[in-house]
Amino acid sequence: MKQNGAHASIKVKGRNIDLDEALPSKVQEGLMHVAGSHFGSLNHATVGFGRDGHSYSCTINLQVGTLKMMIAEAVAGDCDQAFDQALGKIGRQLHRRRQRMEDRFKDQASVSATA
Known part of the structure; x- marks a missing residue:
């Protein structure tokens, strides 16, 4: 797995909670x-x-390679569960x-091969 920089600029922030x-x-x-x-590389996240009341929310903003920024949000009973759910959503977005x-x-290869 390739990394940009030592830890590829990942910022973790807490709002109204201590992490x-x-x-x-x-x-x-x-x-x-x-x-x-x-994708092999993470630019920043x-x-x-x-x-929010009795639940915790997690929002992930992530950019890999030259792709547009991807965003995933989740709400759960604790921070770990919220992160795991949001990470699953980001994983599905990256896969798609x-x-x-x-x-x-x-498709491009098949078109150029037939031309």
Whole structure:
């Protein structure tokens, strides 16, 4: 897995809550794994946590390669669950984006091969 810089600019922020020490490292490992498994490089990411009544929200803003910024949000009973759900959404977005790119390249290759 390729990394840009030492830890590819991942910012973790908490709004109206204190984040424990384990959560930022979990966020960093999770984002690097998901981005690396689909595109190999992570340009930058911002992860925000907030508390809304009895639930916690997580918002992930992520950019890989030259793709547009991707955003995923989730609400759950604790910060870890909210992050896991938002990370799953980002993973699905990356997977779909990669599939579309591969399909486009296959279509272009078949068109140029028949021409």
